[in-house]
Amino acid sequence: MALHVSVVGATGAVGRKLISLLDQSRLPVSRISPVASARSAGQVLVTERIPIAPIAAIESFSFTGADIAFFSAGAEVSRRFAPRAAAEGCLVIDNSSAFRDQADIPLAVPEVNPEVLRQRPDRGIVANPNCSTIQLVRGVAPLHAAFGLTRIVVSTYQAASGGGLRGITELASDSAEALREHPGPVAHPDDGEGRFGMRLAFNLVPQIGALDDWGAAHEERKLRYETRKILRHPSLRIDATAVRVGVFNCHSEAVLAEFDRVVEAAAAWRVLDAAHDLMLYRPDGWPPYPTPLTVQQAPSTNGHVHVGRVRGDPENPRQISLWIVADNLMVGAALNALRIAEQAVTNGWLDAVTARA
Numbered sequence: 280m281a282l283h284v285s286v287v288g289a290t291g292a293v294g295r296k297l298i299s300l301l302d303q304s305r306l307p308v309s310r311i312s313p314v315a316s317a318r319s320a321g322q323v324l325v326t327e328r329i330p331i332a333p334i335a336a337i338e339s340f341s342f343t344g345a346d347i348a349f350f351s352a353g354a355e356v357s358r359r360f361a362p363r364a365a366a367e368g369c370l371v372i373d374n375s376s377a378f379r380d381q382a383d384i385p386l387a388v389p390e391v392n393p394e395v396l397r398q399r400p401d402r403g404i405v406a407n408p409n410c411s412t413i414q415l416v417r418g419v420a421p422l423h424a425a426f427g428l429t430r431i432v433v434s435t436y437q438a439a440s441g442g443g444l445r446g447i448t449e450l451a452s453d454s455a456e457a458l459r460e461h462p463g464p465v466a467h468p469d470d471g472e473g474r475f476g477m478r479l480a481f482n483l484v485p486q487i488g489a490l491d492d493w494g495a496a497h498e499e500r501k502l503r504y505e506t507r508k509i510l511r512h513p514s515l516r517i518d519a520t521a522v523r524v525g526v527f528n529c530h531s532e533a534v535l536a537e538f539d540r541v542v543e544a545a546a547a548w549r550v551l552d553a554a555h556d557l558m559l560y561r562p563d564g565w566p567p568y569p570t571p572l573t574v575q576q577a578p579s580t581n582g583h584v585h586v587g588r589v590r591g592d593p594e595n596p597r598q599i600s601l602w603i604v605a606d607n608l609m610v611g612a613a614l615n616a617l618r619i620a621e622q623a624v625t626n627g628w629l630d631a632v633t634a635r636a
């Protein structure tokens with residue numbers, strides 16, 4: 280089998296990470312066609328192993344002949360072009376929010392709900408969940424299986440890279456500016472023009488995405504409906520507060536989980552300790568808990584979900600609290616998409632390709 284893979288959004292934070300993962304992966308990829316906006320057409324990205332074409336503008340790109348198309352260019356681009364890619368025969372793995380809430384589109388985290396990937400979807404599109412949802416469900420799914428979740432209260436601390444390359448560069452330049460100006464006024468005005476609505480450097484911004492009529496932000500709504508869909512638990516209560524923090528990469532989450540059954544912290548610990556690709560931190564070890572920096576600085580485990588501060592509550596024996604950190608560009612986007620592709624190959628969705636090759 281030799282797969283021709285197209286990466287839409289190839290110049291972005293997720294697209295670049297995905298191309299480097301593909302280059303190192305065991306997937307039998309024979310060539311990569313990178314796609315972006317007309318602004319980037321003709322630029323050349325570098326890979327070590329797999330041949331890669333110059334970047335094509337999406338308007339003029341034909342998906343015919345590509346076997347898999349990874350979309351990481353925002354919801355508008357996915358709405359407009361992913362159905363065309365699927366109609367042209369590609370399996371689309373979409374990183375945007377465009378299709379996640381649609382009943383006939385699988386929303387997949389292969390470690391948690393691989394059953395949604397048993398059959399190739401009729402519409403030819405699989406949705407990758409939101410980055411903060413992926414690390415949340417990978418952290419709580421083992422506990423749900425063991426003790427039955429009834430409620431989650433989650434506060435997220437989301438890094439600038441969640442806002443793409445522009446978010447990263449904006450945090451860097453605003454930080455430099457703020458340090459130069461300190462303690463005087465900062466140059467970047469809080470005028471809503473920046474990537475995060477307000478200046479992020481040395482700040483916290485408690486709104487990610489547009490507010491609805493109830494005052495919930497888009498990121499908080501995604502955490503709710505995506506977690507329910509992935510865990511197949513429509514009555515799960517989820518209270519989310521999503522906060523953007525002045526950190527370059529890796530999202531963190533403070534999670535309070537309530538269960539049907541009484542849960543001893545030691546029992547929760549044993550369940551989490553047995554979970555796949557989940558790293559547990561002991562309070563008497565070093566580091567005693569994961570942080571965005573410790574996770575970022577340990578690239579060999581940046582595909583793991585990192586969990587610390589596991590504790591019960593003597594006043595509520597059905598409750599466990601956790602601190603979950605993960606690399607949002609890897610766990611929350613590129614790696615999850617790659618694992619969906621691997622599962623599709625394992626499940627024979629691309630066998631026609633084998634026949635053709």
Ligand SMILES: NC(=O)c1ccc[n+]([C@@H]2O[C@H](COP(=O)([O-])OP(=O)(O)OC[C@H]3O[C@@H](n4cnc5c(N)ncnc54)[C@H](OP(=O)(O)O)[C@@H]3O)[C@@H](O)[C@H]2O)c1
Pocket residue numbers: 287288289290291292293294314315316317318319320337350351352353354356374375376408409410440441442443444445607608611612
């Ligand atoms: N960042 C994360 O942690 C994360 C996690 C999960 C999911 N996602 C999702 O992944 C997607 C990409 O995020 P990102 O962080 O990688 O963003 P990014 O760094 O801003 O990159 C955006 C990419 O989309 C391309 N693009 C923008 N407008 C386009 C258009 N009209 N036509 C074709 N290509 C266009 C850009 O190409 P040019 O360079 O040519 O403009 C660039 O390659 C988004 O849907 C985001 O919600 C992101």
